[in-house]
Structure formats: structure tokens, C-alpha cells
Amino acid sequence: MPRQPRKPSSTGIFHVMMRGINHQEIFCDAEDYYQFINTLDRMRIQYDDDGLPSGTNFTLYAYCLMGNHCHLLIREREDNLAMAVKRISSSYVYYFNHKYFRDGHLFKERFKSEPVNDMAYFTTLLRYIHQNPVKAGIVEHVKDYEYSSWSEYDGSVDSVFQICNTQTVLNRIPFTELEAWVNEPLPEDVYCLDIEGSSRRRPSDDQIWKLIIEKTGVTNNSAFQQLDNNTKQQVFLELKDCGASLRQLERLTGIGKGVIHRIWNSGKL
Known part of the structure; x- marks a missing residue:
């Protein structure tokens, strides 16, 4: 098209x-x-x-x-x-x-x-x-x-x-x-350009990174990958509770979807 x-x-x-x-x-x-x-x-x-x-x-x-x-x-x-x-x-x-x-x-x-x-x-x-x-x-x-x-x-x-x-x-x-x-916060029905549109419910990339920074102190995916397994597991479990998607977390952290999915299901890396 x-x-x-x-x-x-x-x-x-x-x-x-x-x-x-x-x-x-x-x-x-x-x-x-x-x-x-x-x-x-x-x-x-x-x-x-x-x-x-x-x-x-x-x-x-x-x-x-x-x-x-x-x-x-x-x-x-x-x-x-x-x-x-x-x-x-x-x-x-x-x-x-x-x-x-x-x-x-x-x-x-x-x-x-x-x-x-x-x-x-x-x-x-x-x-x-x-x-x-x-x-x-x-x-x-x-x-x-x-x-x-x-x-x-x-x-x-x-x-x-x-x-x-x-x-x-x-x-x-x-x-x-x-x-x-x-x-003064804009009304919910006001729509301007956005990455995913106004109906998006999962946390934004910036919200995810804010949580990662608060929990770990790291500010980029390379540093996140160097964290110990227990820390990464805890962060991924908290982000699951926040509504983050597998694809979103894979893209932001550089950790494969399969690994994140295993953490979500078993609680272990």
C-alpha cells in the first residue's frame, strides 16, 4: 500500500x-x-x-x-x-x-x-x-x-x-x-500522537526502565545482562505483575523470550 x-x-x-x-x-x-x-x-x-x-x-x-x-x-x-x-x-x-x-x-x-x-x-x-x-x-x-x-x-x-x-x-x-x-492532567479522551495509541494498557518502555533503575541501578540492557541471576529473576517477575509483555522485555533487556517465559513459569532463570 x-x-x-x-x-x-x-x-x-x-x-x-x-x-x-x-x-x-x-x-x-x-x-x-x-x-x-x-x-x-x-x-x-x-x-x-x-x-x-x-x-x-x-x-x-x-x-x-x-x-x-x-x-x-x-x-x-x-x-x-x-x-x-x-x-x-x-x-x-x-x-x-x-x-x-x-x-x-x-x-x-x-x-x-x-x-x-x-x-x-x-x-x-x-x-x-x-x-x-x-x-x-x-x-x-x-x-x-x-x-x-x-x-x-x-x-x-x-x-x-x-x-x-x-x-x-x-x-x-x-x-x-x-x-x-x-x-493539569489532560482528560483521558484527548488523543495525540503516541507510540502505541491511546488504548494501550501495558506499561510504557520508560516505566519499565524506571522500575529496572529503581531495583538495580543499571540504565542500559548491557549492564542489565551482567546482573546476577537472582536480581534478574526478581525484576522480570515484578515486571510481569506490572503487565509487561515478553516481546517488550526481550526488546528492552536483550534477554530472550524463552528465558523470560521460563522465569515467569518457574520463577528460576
């Missing part, structure tokens, strides 16, 4: 979600998160032949980086949407592959996007994007998450590190009002 063309945006603004291929992690440590933010900063600026800033490739209004995917609220400028995402992904993949001695694709080939045609949906997305870590159970409050653009809105990050056009939003919505909206 041929791909459906992307829906145009009357404002030039889109909500974009970039996902790791096969749902793999695209951020393995703090350096990766900050490298991606730096990539967003560098790719949004257009430079002339002398290397001086000469324009804007795209404008960012919000972002949130989440383990195996990220959300962007982005506006086309000199670049169309596809070119903007290509700039971002190509630069980051070059860094990631070099750091982890790997080759090939990192992001799912076709990123998800949806047009943002009015202010009402724009503000809904500001809430949705910044609430991702809260919804995933990583933090209790929006302001506590380190890898989103909310710190640019509340002023807790130095202005020199600002990469989002927050002033356009704050000129329309007083900060106190925006802060109240962002911290």
Missing part, C-alpha cells in the same frame, strides 16, 4: 514524534540527551558561506526526549518538515553510531507528524508534550524532568541555553495560566 501524504498545516506548525527503529533506545545516558538538544539548537540555525548565522531553518516551541522516542512542536521556516527532521536525525545518528560503534539506522524511517492548525490544539500539545514524563511515571511534576523544554518556559534554565521560541507563547498566555494548564 502506498504511503499516505502528510497532512499540511495551515500554520506551518507540526507535532512530530521520532522513534527508535524497532522501539530501541535512542538515548542511553545523559550525554545522549544533551547531544540531541545541542543538535536541535545547531540545526535550527541557517549559516552563510562565512559560517555566520543568516536565517532560521525551523522554529521550535517545545520538545521532550523520552528514552526511545522524542516529541517536537516545530514550525517550518526555510526547511520544510521533512528536511528539518532529516537535518536533526542525520546529525544525531552520526554522533550515536560513532559513540556506540554501530552502523545503520537509528530512527524509524517514517516519523509521525500531525498538523497544528489552531491555538487551542497548540496549547493542548504544550501540555501533552511536557506531561509525557509524568504520564510515564518518571517524575511526579512536569518541572522535575530534565530533558524537556519546560525549563525554558519557567525560566529555570539560563537564557543562553534557550532553543525554543517561548516568547511567542508567553506573549499570548500569561505564565501563571500556562503553568496551571501544563500541570
